[in-house]
Amino acid sequence: MKIGKFIAVAVLIAGAATMVSAADGATIYKRCVVCHGKSAEKVPPGGSIISATLPAEEIKKSLKLYKTDKGHGGKMKASMQVQVKPLTDEDIDTVADYIFKNFHIAK
Numbered sequence: 001m002k003i004g005k006f007i008a009v010a011v012l013i014a015g016a017a018t019m020v021s022a023a024d025g026a027t028i029y030k031r032c033v034v035c036h037g038k039s040a041e042k043v044p045p046g047g048s049i050i051s052a053t054l055p056a057e058e059i060k061k062s063l064k065l066y067k068t069d070k071g072h073g074g075k076m077k078a079s080m081q082v083q084v085k086p087l088t089d090e091d092i093d094t095v096a097d098y099i100f101k102n103f104h105i106a107k
């Protein structure tokens with residue numbers, strides 16, 4: 001019985017730890033839906049690439065460059081610079097992996 005109780009407590013702690021950890025990919029991606037579509041399947045307004053066709057590494061690289069390199073991107077880069085501003089590098093990796101894992105379209 002003691003073991004059962006221990007496991008129940010361990011599960012509770014694990015659950016609580018998950019809740020306070022960084023936002024998950026689905027939560028972060030909600031911010032992107034309006035322009036990129038539910039499954040990253042749309043060309044964003046003024047953009048030219050469907051994010052779902054990109055490898056995860058490309059998505060990460062591009063998002064990080066929007067943060068650090070003012071010259072990165074196309075004519076609509078300002079709209080992405082605003083988007084990535086509140087995201088940590090960890091958030092970026094998480095959301096890029098989420099997009100790739102769930103929505104990837106092979107070209």
Ligand code: HEC
Nearest residue numbers: 031032035044045047049050051059073074075076077083
């Ligand atoms: C306000 C609309 C808008 C929102 C919200 C938005 N994007 Fe974008 N995104 C764009 C536009 C427009 C471009 C093309 C920018 C350019 O010209 O460089 C773009 C470009 C990108 C690119 C570069 C490659 C490509 O697909 O064109 C990636 C990757 C990307 N967005 C991911 C995201 C992610 C992830 C989020 C959510 C955190 C997000 N975007 C939120 C409009 C948006």
